[in-house]
Amino acid sequence: MEKPTFEGGYVDDEISLRDIWNLLRRNQWLIFLCVLLVTGGAAAYSYFAVPVYESATTIRIEEERANLPVLDILQELSSGSQVETEMEVLRSRTLAEDVVDSLNLQVEIIEPRGVSRAVLLDRLVAERWAPEGEFLIEPGGDAFRITDEETLESLGEVSERLPAALAGVTFTLTEAARDYPRIRVRVLPFDKAVTKLQKALSVSRPNRDAGIVTVRYESSDTLLVHEVPNRLAASFISRRQRIQKTEASSTVRFLEDQIDTLARQLAAAEERLVAFREEGQVVSIEAEANAQVTELARLQADRNAIDAERSALQELMDEIDREATTADPAGPSPYRRLLSFPTLLKNQSTSELLRSLTEVENQRSVLLQRRTMADDDVQQFTQRIRELEAQLRTVATTYLQGLTNQVQSYDQTLEQFAAQLEVIPQKQVQLARLEREEKVLSELFTLLQTRLKEAQIAQAVEDASIRVVDPAILPSEPIKPKTVLNIALGLILGMMLGVGLAFTREHMDDTVHTREDLVEATGGAPIMGMIPRIRQRGLRPSKTSAAANGASHLGERLVAGRDPRNPVSEAYRSLRTNITFSNPDRPPKTIVFTSPLPQDGKSTSAANLAITLAQQGTRVLLVDADLRRGVLNNVFDLPREPGLSDVITGQAKLSEALRVVDLGESGRMHFLPTGTLPPNPAELLGSERMKTLLRHLEEQFDAIILDSAPLTVVTDAAVLGTNAEGVLLVARANVTERGAIRYSVDQLKHVRAPILGVVLNDIDFRRDSRYSSSYGRYGYYYQYYYGDNGKKKK
Secondary structure, three states: OOOOOOOOOOOOOOOOOOHHHHHHHHHHHHHHHHHHHHHHHHHHHHHHOOEEEEEEEEEEEEEOOOOOOOHHHHHOOOOOOOHHHHHHOOHHHHHHHHHHHHOOOHHHHHHHHOOOOHHHEEEEEEOOOOOOOEEEEEEEEEEEEEOOOOOEEEEEOOOOOOOOEHHHHHHHHEEHHHOOOOOEEOOOOHHHHHHHHHHHHHEEEOOOOOEEEEEEEOOOOOHHHHHHHHHHHHHHHHHHHHHHHHHHHHHHHHHHHHHHHHHHHHHHHHHHHHHHHHHHEEEEEEHHHHHHHHHHHHHHHHHHHHHHHHHHHHHHHHHHHHHHOOOOOOOOOOHHHHHOOHHHHHHHHHHHHHHHHHHHHHHHHHHHHHOOOOOHHHHHHHHHHHHHHHHHHHHHHHHHHHHHHHHHHHHHHHHHHHHHHHOOOOOOHHHHHHHHHHHHHHHHHHHHHHHHHHHHHHOOOOOOOOEEEEEOOOOOOOOOOOHHHHHHHHHHHHHHHHHHHHHHHHHHHHHHOHHHHHHHHHHOOOOEEEEEEEOOOOOOOOHHHHHHHHHHHHHHOHHHHHHHHHHHHHHHHHHHHHOOOOOOOOOOOEEEEEEOOOOOOOOHHHHHHEEEHHHHOOOEEEEEEOOOOOOOOOOOOOOOEEEEEEEEOOOHHHHHOOOEOOHHOEEEEEEEEOOOOOHEEEEEEEHHHHHHHHHHHHOOOOOOEEEOOOOOOOOOOHHHHHOOOOEEEEOOOOOEEEEEEEEEHHHHHOOOOOOEEEEHHHHHHHHHOOOOOOHHHHHHHHHHHHHHOOOOOO
């Protein structure tokens, strides 16, 4: 018997924009909830957060320009390294310590939140060694009581006139402090206060082409926030001016000492130079030396040119001699290559010999077309060629010897010039050394005099290269929290979180939803049918409705017989057509219905398909082959026994077990129940008696539909599938997992059961249209039939 097979098809894994849109629609409530939670959290944070203010001061820093143009260029290429250096100084711990000391930043207000320290405390002084602690200040009559919050020890009283006596910290209260029921003060260690200040400070350069630096400070203290950057800038400028004055004073003393020493060295160098010129009567040795060096260079160049020509001609003659020993007597003369040497061509005799050689070779070539080399006339031409070659070689050899003689003559002349240069007096070197010494000392003396004047000026004037452009002022509005920005970021982050969770949820969802999912899970099995969800009267559809309500509700799902106009009935008729045309020459007669898991709808699909076949006038037999928990007999309100198991074991005859089901206007069909539920269903279904029974039934009926057990639970369907002409695997949308489908297909392939295809059952087009846009086309007819409320139209 020929059994249908299928090959794995290609599944397109490319994600389109429509797929992403459908994914977002499926998870719209999850995304909305994430957006709502994150945005609400951002709004709550913005409402309860303590406002933070920012104030900034701008400082102009002029870069020092070098006197040398090259150094100016290098300084420009360094992208303002001096400004960057000063910015690092502004970030330094030393300046931060000065600010903490001067503004007593070790002391801060914890409660009431958002109130400036200057509003509550007055005449505040904090020493660097003050220990860490938190103190509670509460009204107690005319004065306020101070309590250590860690030890609960009373530390005395404080008021507008009575200062607090804490370890390393003293302060008084202002009149405004009486408006608050309690005040909490924290004293930080000096190091922590400095570190906290450095974190709250930011130093930036808004424009790299401008020498402007901005110092920003953030704090919840509305009054202190502008004092910190101003104090930092003042401390920075003061320190820089002190350092520059100290450097200038040191430079002046150093330059004065160096100038005295250099003046003595310059006078001695000038005296030595004058004495040398008078003693040696030196006027200009350079002119004589330069003339001889120029002539030596010219002679060397001429000698090199002639030697190069000689080498080239020698190499050419060697090649011609080698070719002459192996050349073909009847071929062209190798001495023709002398034509490539331009100097020989300038010689008239050489040119005439080469022309004669060419003419004689041409005449011999014409004669050789009619005669051989042994011919006398040819021999005469050959002899003439040899004579001309000998003359050419003699001329070339003579010319080569002349070039060699010229090279030797030049070598002798060069040796003479070299000897003359060697005897040039060493006094020129001595003169250059003395002049160089005097020049260097003179330039250094002038330079030091210039630097001394500059240092004296710098010592006398204030440094104007660094100054405050805009001092920090009291801020009018806080920079944090930014309510609108926080809410906007909350919306964006909430949406990103929701989308991320949606993608994660989809990635973790292993159930099938669309025909593409089913094709991928089965490895390319044909999709034989797409069955919509059956609306049960008086029940809300759910994933477990069939299991919860038993066979009675399964009976309501047999819509093919009771409602032929139902879209579900049309889907089963489409399934019938697809099965018929799966093999047009011989449609499968024996078909096994199974599913990966229980409650996937295999029994419903088997029964409805049997009804549609009966409506077509086909002699159809529906067999309940689920020998473990078959329920089809209850669906048709028929007894379970005798049935299939009884016929196989021989306890009943086939005629006794077969029942006829009257379908009314739809016709009738035959039904074979499970019979007595046996302890060994797999063995019975795989027995020879079962095979014989199926062959016998195929002779009596046009179509046999077998409802079998789920594949992932037991192997009954796989065993039964080997005896059938095809197996239909039923999967339930949104319920059946891909892994279960793959396992079921593998089970069938292992026993070589013929797989007709797959049926996707229980499709809710309104729900599942968010998984595939193609469901929308099916949904039009489904909605037309049922209406928007899911109820059947009259």
